[in-house]
Amino acid sequence: MEIEKKTNTSVQQVKKPVHKRKSAKRREWENLGAGLLYLLPALLIVGVFLFYPMMKTLYYSFHVTNASGAVINFIGFEYYRTLFESSAFRTSMKATFLFALYTVPTTIIISLFLAVITNEKVKGVPFFRVVFSSTLGISVAAGATIWLLLFHPSLGVLNNMLNAFGLSGVQWLTSPNVALISVAITTIWMNIGFNFIVLLGGLQNISEELYESAKIDGAGYWRQLFNITIPLLSPTLFFVSVVTIINSFQTFGQVDILTGGGPANSTNLIVYSIFREAFYNGYFGYASAQAIILFVLVLIFTYIQFKVGEKKVHYQ
Template sequence: MNETNIVIESVVPKKTVINKARRREALSGYLFIVPNLLAMFVFVVIPILTSLVLSFTNWDLLNPPQFVGLENYTKKMMEDDQFWISLKHTAVFSLITIPVGITLSLFFALLLNQAIKGVNIYRAVVFLPVVISMISISMVWRWVFNTDVGILNYLLNFFGIDPIGWISDEKFALVSVAIVAIWKSIGFNMVILLAGLKNVPPHLYEAAKIDGAGTMTKLFKITIPLLTPSLFFVTIMSIIGSFQVFDVVYMITGGGPGDSTRVLYYWLWQNAFNFFQMGYASALAWVVFILLFIVTLLQMKFFGNKVNYELD
């Protein structure tokens, strides 16, 4: 009996000490994340809630906001021709950049996943546009696209083709902007896909080789199915990025010529800082969010079940 009491008395204090240590550890963890949570609350949560409130008002930054209800979402937006034009341009831009960008990213990922000499240098070169400032990139590409002295038209002239107004002709301006966006995004997508390729078990390729499978068979029967998680993530991020495109349009074409490259985010920016219609601009921002939310949900519904983490 005495021995039992001694055991109980020796165990209980030890548990108490462990619980106190865990509480102190948890408290320390919470204290470390408090500054980050405060920053997120001040610079993310409050602006989001403020923009939601402003979307129901008419505010010109000078006079007090006037509550207008759903007018920004209904009458004003429905009657805004530029909204529909910018929505169409955004959709076209997305249809160009997403499939082409992902295809090229996959190509470079497969190419640079090989054991070739200097592969790390080649990977760095492909990834370099991701870390370069869009301002400096835009200056270079404006020269590349220049009708008179641009290198693209110089090459076309070398083959006897007349110069093209890459960013001065409405027929080519949006495509030119899409080319820059694709070029800048390839490196980021490639890194994600490279990480996915590293997770493909090598023994599957060895087994397929023994069975006599060729390169294309291994690609479509092993590599692509096991790469679907990475492809799914890259596709979602590409959709979000294509709907939020602004900087490349602002720096290279300024929404022109005419309104040929006016996309949703550029039209949003113009309403906010050119026309000082902050309420309508906030409504546009929430419409973009709703569109992205719907597109992402649809993608997860129809393609989420096709993501493979292992072969059947």
């Protein structure tokens, strides 16, 4: 009898933890179901407006379509092969990379300079903060139209200033050698507002005690800038660089208004090329293949930034 009692007790002890494990797993599944239920509206929106268009674009890139977008037949990787053999596509990619090279470092450097000087406690600084961030409230269409007037060959302010100094005017938007730079100048001006606000917010989060301690140790302004400000601002700089590079690959509005991809395709950035092939020429499959290549490029650049750049980020 004693042996049977001991056996029954040991069986109950074994069964009890198993039951507890089952109930814990059940609670985990219930919590997961409740979480997904709360996320369902957001998942539906993301699925309809993000994942479905991405899958549809990938599907179109392997098919020939008619002018209305209806699929005619499957051609596999033919569009991709044609793109890499196309001189027009190579010109578009070259223009896109040059545009990113012109805009990204310049925008970040100018925005950082403006944020640093307006972070000083000087009378009248709030006014300049409003001025430097004002481009954030200007739409792409309005900003591009403003610069379209400034770049005008005969009535534009820029050429009139050059003429006042005895210099000949520049064909800002009609010269293949200058047009891309002109679009880059417009883009830099329009992106400064956002980057300025983000960097200024990062600067204001740095503790003043660090600067006071550095002053006591005899550190000058430049030493404080490079040993305190820049390292502690590195998370914000990392964020700004990622966003700015992605935006540079997605530039469209200012190209459409200022140059229309010309002259001689010198400003035909890849996004504008996608738009023109799809909605002007009706080649939806060809445009979809370019969109997939652009997506892969942005993904690669973002991955490299996170893999390499994040190692140099210093978090407080």
